[in-house]
Amino acid sequence: MKKIFSGVQPSGIPTIGNYVGALKQFVDLQDDHDAIYCIMNQHAITVPQDPESLRENTRRLAALYLALGVDPHQSTIFVQGDVAAHAKAGWLVQCLIPLGELERMTQFKDKSAKKQSVMSGLLTYPTLMVADIILYHADLVPVGDDQKQHMELTRNFVDRFNKRFASKDQPILTKPEHLTPKSGGRIMSLQDPSQKMSKSDDNQKAFISLLDEPKKAAKKIKSAVTDSSGVISYDPEEKPGVSNLLDIYSAFSNRSIDDLVSEYEGSGYGAFKGDLAEVMADFLSPMQARYYDLLESDELEDILREGAKKAEVIANQTLAEMEDAMGLRY
Ligand code: ATP
Numbered sequence: 001m002k003k004i005f006s007g008v009q010p011s012g013i014p015t016i017g018n019y020v021g022a023l024k025q026f027v028d029l030q031d032d033h034d035a036i037y038c039i040m041n042q043h044a045i046t047v048p049q050d051p052e053s054l055r056e057n058t059r060r061l062a063a064l065y066l067a068l069g070v071d072p073h074q075s076t077i078f079v080q081g082d083v084a085a086h087a088k089a090g091w092l093v094q095c096l097i098p099l100g101e102l103e104r105m106t107q108f109k110d111k112s113a114k115k116q117s118v119m120s121g122l123l124t125y126p127t128l129m130v131a132d133i134i135l136y137h138a139d140l141v142p143v144g145d146d147q148k149q150h151m152e153l154t155r156n157f158v159d160r161f162n163k164r165f166a167s168k169d170q171p172i173l174t175k176p177e178h179l180t181p182k183s184g185g186r187i188m189s190l191q192d193p194s195q196k197m198s199k200s201d202d203n204q205k206a207f208i209s210l211l212d213e214p215k216k217a218a219k220k221i222k223s224a225v226t227d228s229s230g231v232i233s234y235d236p237e238e239k240p241g242v243s244n245l246l247d248i249y250s251a252f253s254n255r256s257i258d259d260l261v262s263e264y265e266g267s268g269y270g271a272f273k274g275d276l277a278e279v280m281a282d283f284l285s286p287m288q289a290r291y292y293d294l295l296e297s298d299e300l301e302d303i304l305r306e307g308a309k310k311a312e313v314i315a316n317q318t319l320a321e322m323e324d325a326m327g328l329r330y
């Protein structure tokens with residue numbers, strides 16, 4: 001079975017963008033893959049976090065994974081900081097990736113733009129991400145389009161590491177593939193469809209959180225920026241707002257964009273947005289009910305503890321092989 005690794009940062013409550021780009025795949029892939037899903041709390045601290053909120057958001061994210069349908073009997077679920085091998089392997093990767101490669105990363109440029117002070121961890125973030133992936137010999141990494149550059153960095157790193165430290169017929173690290181959904185790999189902000197939807201956006205109307213009440217989500221859909229043509233068609237260049245809503249609609253209804261475009265031919269944005277709000281509510285309501293039950297239960301801690309134990313065994317093995325190859329064991 002192919003191995004899957006992915007995760008989300010507890011830097012806020014996941015948005016429908018995180019769901020479409022990543023979390024939906026977590027659930028779909030677990031049946032016929034060996035899946036490991038992580039809560040990336042060490043990545044979250046690359047930008048300032050309030051300790052209490054980080055703690056809470058970590059538990060919330062774990063409960064959300066489960067409420068969305070990630071099954072702890074099938075998949076391993078754990079918190080990044082609980083497995084020390086991530087930070088250790090991250091250091092090794094950091095010592096092998098040229099500074100220039102990190103400075104070129106657009107996520108770093110975006111996140112550091114207009115900030116008065118930027119911590120070094122924001123720059124070296126991708127080295128920790130490389131470590132996360134290689135530790136589990138992941139074949140496939142389901143993440144959104146915004147992670148394309150980081151995935152390329154990971155693939156290049158694996159080639160270079162194996163070439164330098166492993167023998168040709170026995171590579172140490174596995175080269176992963178980037179897996180994105182056919183459409184919706186980059187869900188855009190509802191207020192500015194030239195920007196990606198992000199859970200850490202200051203403008204609450206720009207994103208729908210997976211914990212927004214359906215009524216609130218409906219309001220956000222209704223106030224989503226579109227255009228004045230009144231025509232529902234898919235054209236991300238000319239009609240980014242409407243196309244984004246079509247991507248969202250398609251993901252939540254499991255219907256093709258073509259199918260939706262023909263259904264809404266001749267109808268206005270009002271009816272289209274109203275129907276999308278209903279589809280969204282049908283998804284959010286039962287999922288949120290499961291979420292609130294899980295958050296109250298003791299189950300969560302047990303699942304995360306068990307998950308970390310399982311992850312640690314695999315991660316420590318890979319780390320030991322890396323350290324050995326690099327001459328760090330004597
Ligand atoms: P932050 O602003 O804190 O970075 P984020 O919304 O980008 O938050 P991450 O935790 O960085 O969330 O990403 C989690 C997963 O969601 C990744 O796989 C990422 O590629 C994916 N993702 C993030 N934003 C989007 C989006 N707008 N559309 C589709 N996928 C997305």
Ligand code: MG
Pocket residue numbers: none
């Ligand atoms: Mg992000």
